[in-house]
Amino acid sequence: MADIIQLLPDSVANQIAAGEVIQRPASVVKELVENAIDAGATQIKVIIKDAGRTLIQIIDNGCGMSDTDARMSFERHATSKIRSANDIFAIRTMGFRGEALASIAAIADVELRTREHDKELGTFIHISGSEMIKQEAVSCDAGTNFQIKNLFFNVPARRKFLKSNPAELKHIINEIQRITLANPEISLSLHHNGSVIYDLTGSNKRVRIVSIFGKQINQNLVPIDTETTLAKISGFVGQPKYSRKTFGEQFFFVNKRFMKHPFFHKAIMQAYEKILPPDSVPSYFIYFDLNPADIDVNIHPTKTEIKFENESAIWQILQASVREALGKFNVVPSIDFDQAGSIDIPMPLHHFDDITIPEIKVDPTYNPFETKSSAKNYGGNSGGFTSTPTEKTNLTNWQSLYKGLESDFEAKTEPMQDIQPVQVKMDEQQNTRTSIQFKNKYILTPVKSGLMVIDQKRAHERILYERLIQVLENQEIASQQQLFPETFELNAADATLLTSILPDLRALGFDIREFGKNSFIINGTPGVLNTSTPVEIIEYLLEEYKNSPVNLQEKARETVAASLAQASAIPYGQALKANEISELIDNLFACQTPNFSPKGKKVLSIMPLDDFEKILK
Ligand code: ADP
Numbered sequence: 133m134a135d136i137i138q139l140l141p142d143s144v145a146n147q148i149a150a151g152e153v154i155q156r157p158a159s160v161v162k163e164l165v166e167n168a169i170d171a172g173a174t175q176i177k178v179i180i181k182d183a184g185r186t187l188i189q190i191i192d193n194g195c196g197m198s199d200t201d202a203r204m205s206f207e208r209h210a211t212s213k214i215r216s217a218n219d220i221f222a223i224r225t226m227g228f229r230g231e232a233l234a235s236i237a238a239i240a241d242v243e244l245r246t247r248e249h250d251k252e253l254g255t256f257i258h259i260s261g262s263e264m265i266k267q268e269a270v271s272c273d274a275g276t277n278f279q280i281k282n283l284f285f286n287v288p289a290r291r292k293f294l295k296s297n298p299a300e301l302k303h304i305i306n307e308i309q310r311i312t313l314a315n316p317e318i319s320l321s322l323h324h325n326g327s328v329i330y331d332l333t334g335s336n337k338r339v340r341i342v343s344i345f346g347k348q349i350n351q352n353l354v355p356i357d358t359e360t361t362l363a364k365i366s367g368f369v370g371q372p373k374y375s376r377k378t379f380g381e382q383f384f385f386v387n388k389r390f391m392k393h394p395f396f397h398k399a400i401m402q403a404y405e406k407i408l409p410p411d412s413v414p415s416y417f418i419y420f421d422l423n424p425a426d427i428d429v430n431i432h433p434t435k436t437e438i439k440f441e442n443e444s445a446i447w448q449i450l451q452a453s454v455r456e457a458l459g460k461f462n463v464v465p466s467i468d469f470d471q472a473g474s475i476d477i478p479m480p481l482h483h484f485d486d487i488t489i490p491e492i493k494v495d496p497t498y499n500p501f502e503t504k505s506s507a508k509n510y511g512g513n514s515g516g517f518t519s520t521p522t523e524k525t526n527l528t529n530w531q532s533l534y535k536g537l538e539s540d541f542e543a544k545t546e547p548m549q550d551i552q553p554v555q556v557k558m559d560e561q562q563n564t565r566t567s568i569q570f571k572n573k574y575i576l577t578p579v580k581s582g583l584m585v586i587d588q589k590r591a592h593e594r595i596l597y598e599r600l601i602q603v604l605e606n607q608e609i610a611s612q613q614q615l616f617p618e619t620f621e622l623n624a625a626d627a628t629l630l631t632s633i634l635p636d637l638r639a640l641g642f643d644i645r646e647f648g649k650n651s652f653i654i655n656g657t658p659g660v661l662n663t664s665t666p667v668e669i670i671e672y673l674l675e676e677y678k679n680s681p682v683n684l685q686e687k688a689r690e691t692v693a694a695s696l697a698q699a700s701a702i703p704y705g706q707a708l709k710a711n712e713i714s715e716l717i718d719n720l721f722a723c724q725t726p727n728f729s730p731k732g733k734k735v736l737s738i739m740p741l742d743d744f745e746k747i748l749k
């Protein structure tokens with residue numbers, strides 16, 4: 133038999149390697165900006181068109197390359213940063229493999245202009261799909277200028293895999309945030325389709341954080357500075373009151389590179405134990421500096437997880453530093469949110485403190501309200517819900533929904549009565565349905581098989597979401613005009629995002645217009661929301677939108693509606709009146725999908741009767 137093994141041509145090998153290093157436009161941006169920083173650049177300009185599909189251009193004032201180096205830089209395993217295998221151990225966090233440029237050139241059209249500072253002429257190289265098209269001397273600025281066009285032109289599968297422009301742009305912005313936070317002394321500007329997203333002047337960490345996340349973060353930054361033999365830990369943590377419900381302002385850096393570290397994240401969360409509002413996560417910007425030899429070898433260029441040699445010791449140091457910083461800034465004693473507006477629970481109920489809701493084992497497919505006729509059809513209300521939050525509850529609907537369960541309400545509420553601190557007597561028309569609001573967060577309601585726990589915020593999100601979707605589907609835009617139009621300003625990234633979702637917001641009933649650079653004016657809000665704080669809602673909405681899973685963002689309208697519902701729902705901690713609780717429950721079960729929030733979180737769960745018997749043994 134003839135020999136069948138062949139060496140892959142370089143172009144094919146490069147294309148395969150590219151799949152690993154370059155997943156999306158943001159990977160190109162990351163590799164090229166990091167190269168610019170390695171080349172000693174102090175000023176970097178990043179120009180993006182169509183979220184990187186058409187153009188990614190990186191211009192730096194770094195050292196530039198000679199004509200030979202310029203040509204060599206596109207070869208695989210070509211790097212000026214490692215001479216011997218030993219070097220890898222010294223710079224092991226950096227991920228130098230000399231693969232980035234070879235990979236990018238394999239899957240795009242690349243034009244390079246580069247000149248060393250002491251040379252008069254520079255070099256121009258055009259390379260496309262690993263094929264050298266042209267190399268010649270040119271006059272150009274000192275430093276390096278890369279233009280990457282038609283990314284993935286020869287890898288259709290990759291091109292198809294790319295998400296929407298806003299989603300890809302978000303990845304790019306994330307990379308830029310990470311790199312510029314890691315290197316605050318470097319000036320960098322980011323331009324997208326002609327508008328400036330960031331224009332950052334080299335400065336210190338605090339100024340950099342504020343330029344990226346906005347002025348309001350400044351007074352909330354608590355500095356951290358600890359030096360031990362194992363590591364130097366510096367940076368900032370956010371005050372608990374500034375913490376958000378969503379991720380987006382949590383950053384770890386090690387030796388000037390961003391890393392993810394779930395274990396260290398836990399150290400921080402523990403330091404904040406008991407001083408955070410429920411379900412929120414603090415901002416943090418933590419910089420570790422340590423001997424590269426104390427970090428486990430992991431030179432995969434796209435990996436952001438890094439393993440530390442002395443992980444548990446550093447964990448302790450980190451946790452102690454955060455605690456100390458929070459204590460020093462008197463952050464700890466001023467927080468007391470547990471009491472505010474909550475029901476004073478009598479002693480015997482303290483058993484409930486041991487109940488951790490998420491661990492209750494229930495049949496996830498079990499829907500207590502699935503009667504012979506499904507909830508969707510009940511009451512003959514086509515949309516499945518009543519129209520405004522203030523509309524009076526239709527008690528008959530409630531009863532019909534609970535057909536088969538209502539007798540249960542009567543029977544099973546009795547044993548509960550001794551331990552219910554608040555008993556809400558419902559309208560005479562209704563059976564003695566008793567609900568108590570617990571911790572101003574949950575609504576507890578007895579059902580046939582036990583005690584149903586409803587998350588009040590998620591329930592309201594579901595109700596608002598279905599209303600908003602109906603507005604979209606029926607195109608019944610109803611805008612409530614603001615008495616006093618409000619103007620507000622956003623940071624550049626948020627302004628870009630808001631502009632991109634403005635059409636969807638208008639379809640939902642917002643009357644918002646651009647009003648100068650990064651400023652907007654709100655003239656009207658969606659009728660169904662009945663809100664008096666539109667600016668807050670827009671800010672919260674953007675936060676939620678940014679943190680929505682990318683696959684959800686593909687359905688931009690649904691994501692906007694879901695984020696808007698999240699932003700406008702009654703918050704945790706808000707005490708509800710008896711009739712509000714009742715309305716909330718009724719409106720929830722009039723929804724098409726009452727069990728889940730618009731973003732797929734559980735709205736309700738049932739604590740089985742058996743469990744009560746167990747804990748009271
Ligand atoms: P690596 O960064 O791992 O060395 P790359 O493929 O990213 O591999 O780059 C290859 C080489 O090209 C670098 O080692 C460097 O010498 C050179 N190079 C790349 N970008 C620049 C730049 N912006 N300025 C100067 N030299 C650069």
Ligand code: MG
Nearest residue numbers: 163166167232
């Ligand atoms: Mg590189």
